[in-house]
Amino acid sequence: MTVVVGIDDRRWCEFVEGHTDATLFHHPAWCRVLERAYGYRPFAVALERPDGRLTAGLPLMEVRGLRGRRWLSLPFTDACRPLSNGQDPALAEALDAERQRAGVRLVEIRGPITSPPGHPAARGLNHTLTLRSDPDDLLRTFSRSQVQRNISRAVREGVRVRRSQERADLLEVFYRLHLQTRRRHGVPIQPRTFFEQLWERLLxxxxxxxxxxxxxxxxxxxxxxxxxxxTLTYKFGASDPASWTRRPNHLLFWEAIRWGCEHRYATLDFGRTDFGNEGLRAFKQGWGTIETELVYATLGARAPALGDRRLTAALGAVIRRTPSWVCRLAGEALYRYAA
Structure with missing residues (x-):
């Protein structure tokens, strides 16, 4: 039986918390961050046993825009695989039936559903690192020229890394570096409300x-x-180009890996890499990661186009050549429509 439940429904929470394949992106708190920051409506479609327990499911958000109503799992999320427990065909059929019942044109899933009526498409690469109990054992498996040498250089150059859960380190220190990085790349920054919610509901x-x-x-x-x-997931990173020669990013990742090992995490997820970004791909490969294709699936219409590249290029040029407040304003006004 198919049910549509709220993401705070007790049954959904118990199902997610008890599922070994669930990541933080399946967690209700992540949906609440997106809801409060962008105004999307969250819910979950699940398969239910006669005793009321859920056996498979997927969190979704309804996005309304110029392309009509769409269901996404999930916006601004690299990967959110269906928790299907081997029930891909049944879950795909349930999702498509609910889509049609609601009059929704498209469901986009940030993960694979290979059985009909899903339309799979590779949208990038994912890199994961299997962690060990002894981080020093792991260190010896990293590329000597790309990673080990750069970690040592950062230490010699006096780089110091601190782990923080302080609000100011997210909303002031990180935000300033992130704004510089986004402006340098010519892309809008996420609204400040998003980072406030990220702090309140996650960190x-x-x-x-x-x-x-x-x-x-x-x-x-x-x-x-x-x-x-x-699962330890790398979500955002930012840096000052003036410090790149001291390799602070390598030491950041090494400290994250050490923390994950010491706290018995199984995996570090390095996140999505777009096709063609060979520099980022090489950086992630240097850590001995496992590379897989990031496959998304759609139900209903085929996968949407990735956008007008000319418009994206024009916006990027404006952001790079104007003060930082333009990058902030563009994010406040436009970011939610990029889902």
Whole structure:
């Protein structure tokens, strides 16, 4: 039997918390962050046993825009695989039936559903690192030229990394570096409300933390990691180009790996890499990661186009050539429509 439940429904929470494949992106708290920051409506479609227990399911959010109503699992999320327990065909059919019943044109799933009526498509690469109980054993498996040498250089150059769960380290230190990074890349920054919700609903609840790398007492790089259910997930990173020669980012990741090993996490997820971004791909491969294709699936219409590249290029040029407040304003006004 198919049921549509709220993401705070007791049965859904118990199902997610008891599922070994669930990541923080299946957790109700992540949906609440997106809901409060962007106004999307969260819910879950699940399969239910006669005794009321859920056996498979997927969190979704309804997005309304120029392309009509769509269900996404989930917006601004690299991966959110269906928790199907081997019931892919039944879950796919249930999702499609609910889509049609609600009059929704498209369901986009940030994970694979290979059985009909799903339409799978590779949308990038994912890199994961299997953690060990002894981080020093893991260190010896990293690329000597790309990783081990750069970690040692960062230490010699006096880079210091601190782990923080302080609000100011997210909303001030990280945010400033992130704004510089987004402006340099010519893309809008997420609304400040998003980071406020990220702090309130995740980091303040011990579901993640900020790492800050400092050089001579000044922030050189910072990263946000989400942590739950055995998976440590790299979500955001930012750095000051003036400090790149001291390799602060390598030391940031090494400290995250050490923390994950010491706290018995099983996996570090390095997140999505777009096709063609060979520099980022090489960086992640240097840590001895396992590379897999990131496959998304759609129900209903085929996967939407990735957007007008000319418009994206024009917006990027404006952001790079104008003050930081333009990057902030563009994010406040437009970011929610990029889902």
């Amino acid at each position: 303040a609840q011990d579901l993640g933390f900020v790492l800050v790398a400092e050089v001579d007492g000044r922030p050189a790089a910072a990263a946000v990691f989400l942590a739950w259910n055995g």
